[in-house]
Amino acid sequence: MDVFSSLMDGFATALTPMNFLYAVIGVVLGTAVGVLPGLGPAMTVALLLPVTQVLEPTSAFIMFAGIYYGGMYGGSTTSILLNTPGESSSVVTAIEGHKMAKAGRAAQALATAAIGSFVAGTIGTTLLAVCAPIVVKFAVSLGSPSYFAIMILALLAVTAVLGSSRLRGFASLGLGLAIGLVGMDSVTGQRRLTFGQPLLTDGLDIVVVAVAIFAVGEALWVAAHLRRTPANIIPVGQPWMRKQDWKRSWKPWLRGTVYGFPFGALPAGGAEIPTFLSYVTEKRLSKHPEEFGKGAIEGVAGPEAANNAAAAGTLTPLLAMGLPTNATAAVMLAAFTSYGIQPGPQLFESEGPLVWALIASLFIGNFLLLVINLPLAPLWAKLLQLPRPYLYAGILFFATLGAYSVNLQAFDLVILLALGALGFMMRRFGLPVLPLILGVILGPRVEGQLRKTLQLFGGDPSGLLSEPIAVGIYIIVAIILVWPLLLKLWRRSRPQAVPAGTAGPLPQDDQAQAGSDLRMAEADGGANDGSEMAEATGSTNQSVHARRRQEEP
């Protein structure tokens, strides 16, 4: 398969006027939901699923891709101007970005974030185009047992590696898997967890579940803790950079990309770990280390690039193997299924034109985002002034509309409210949302794969271990699961050697250093945004923990 010519065909499809229009709609919508609090790309794609059923799948996916990338750009604007990262992946950007904005350099911070995102997004998408067919070649050679093992790895790794509490992650995964069980069993036709309710026979619609957990849960949760004093938004002019800023930015952009893409492509990668790694690296390599903690441009350029490269990386396992590793990718997987497209290694074969148009549209979307974000940044910042009652009432309104329009039955709205209450509870008690969504979407696929595999082996469970790759993956899974216990035992046996919280692959001083930066940031964050910064610190600590677990095995 010739990557270049396929990609050119993809461009031809993506650049037809209609598809180009959907790309524009996607990136504008994506940037808006990225800037606006309470909304994210995953939820937006879920909300648009029923609406886009009338579109060509290609157009719909071009729009979804725009929303996905746009959300990343918009998120950085919020974290720089408001110091309140909307997503865990922009936590690190807020550290230096908001300091720059306070020092009157918001324009440069936004510019380096936008251009860095463009550079990283373009390189990342190129890597996606090159790597995905290679991954496909590997994936089609895998037998059923190995494929099952990889699905298990993705599910467990996301649950165990990301987030601050593994126990709560698994609880969330369990709830998601249980929700995924509802409905008619596809093999035997048995009704599971339907309680005699005919409306539940087809299972819970993924749109309803995703919208409930993301939108309704979020709106109720924010309503319970709505900030009555408006947040302090730093006014911003036209983003631009001086020669000096360019000189200090380009290397961090490239290094951030190198961190971001592979982590995004791993089953449990995510963007938190590479953004943090990039921050620490830039800090160590910088010629101006004294500026870190006061608004160093490298501390914005590197993590933002890492963030966007990770976003591109995430699409590799999604397109090549049908494995989502973040919430937006999971909802996109559900979208493939709702169009009757079977995701998996065969996707490049069976839906080649669609996949290549999607990849081409990522290049186009990236360029469009640069164009709409650089000159229009002040306009996007204005979105932040939207009165909160309208914003959250609007989220509820469109959530209701989206969920209702799937089947036009009020019963779905009852489910929406019930699961929204679940989403509220999860936020209150620190249960991560991602394992639940992955459980709902991947759960039935994993079960199907298990049954298919054991059918091949006549029900003999040892068939699951019949391929060396599968065995290798189970060993990795076991290490991920058992690792914290081993670490605990090891610490207990040598309590004086490693004080809790500072062990890790990094030299200790570096990590303590980063921690103290964050504390400094918290100290001069002012009374008003003190709690936000504390949150940022907490999440960054999370990623430190997550990274430690990730790397040591």
Added chain:
Amino acid sequence: MTSLTSRLKGRSELGVALLLGAAGVLVLWDAAGLVTPYSKSDPVGPKTVPYIVAGLLIVCAVMLAINVMRGGQGEVEGGEDVDLSHPADWKTVLPLAGAFVANILLIDWTGWVISGTVLFWGSVWALGSRHYVRDGLISVALSLLTFYGFYLGLGISLPAGLLEGIL
């Protein structure tokens, strides 16, 4: 924080453990009720995965209960508009949920335009806006726009309800 409130806080998270346990038992009970003859083409059957999921939920419930009793606590989620310095404001959440329920009850009878207006206006009111007229106009406009947008643009006819014939 007084010791009483912190003890209550510790207890409330036990509710999560209870919910997980209940969900686990429910899945278990439901799976046990399935009757399936053994079939060669489907050796795993529809029961196996529910049993695993139920086991996961029950183990998590027990471990979470132990974790909470030992003083463990979930990390409350923050956000752009979230101010965690004050306790949950039920005076906002309950009316908001009320507006949502009103929509569920009304949508099939009065149609989307009316129930959507009630939903948006009620939500805005619950969230603290007091511009009654402006909010009302926005609510009606949004409901009408979405009704016609869905009908003309997507071919989805939302229920017209009481306004059948007028719209």
